[in-house]
Amino acid sequence: MDKNSIMPSFPMLMRGLLLLTGMYTFAWSAFFRYFGGDLLRWLTMNPTEIPEISGRVFGTVGMVFGFLIFLSAFYPISWHYLIMVGIAGKVVLAAWFVLLFIPELGWNKRSIFHLLFNELIWLVPISIILIRAIKVKKYLKDLPEEV
Incomplete structure (x- = not known):
């Protein structure tokens, strides 16, 4: 290991972003699970149409993923696999949203908002956090053990 190399760090901001992402994912998924019909009618932008799909399973799966992201914030370097x-x-x-919900809901400003801001935009910070966690783990692994 080069003595002049800069030690990578894992700032608290990244843990906070993991916590926020997990809570945000969990909350939106809970909306799908518990208020699925009303939420889907709102997403169609036509409250008189009743979508035939249910958001119950989608919400449950999303709540599990949200909890795992939230959990990864406690030990992000060791638990990078959760990230x-x-x-x-x-x-x-x-x-899942694009393949099952969009054909029923249609593309509109609300469905696009949900897809972009509740699902896709979070991939950027989580990916950056994952890369940083892997770099820090590699750095710690390469340190010489002192007894």
């Missing part, structure tokens, strides 16, 4: 699961979960939720 990976969170990234995969956000991709799965986005694909």
Whole structure:
């Protein structure tokens, strides 16, 4: 290991973003789980149409992924695999929304908002956090052990 190399750090801001992402994902998924019909009618922008799909399973799966992202904030360097699961979960939720919900709801400003701001935009900070966690873990692993 080079003595002049800069030690990578994992700032508290990144933990905070993981906590926020987990809570945000959990909250929106809870809306789908517990207020699915009303939320889907709102997303269609036509409250008289009743979508035939249910958001119950989508919400439950999203709540699990949100909890795992939230949990990863406590030990992000050791539990970086939970961050990976969170990234995969956000991709799965986005694909699920596009493939199952969009044909029923249609593309409109509310459905696009949900897809972009509740699913896809969170992939950027979570990916940056994952890369940083892996760099810090590698750095710690490469340190010489002192007895």
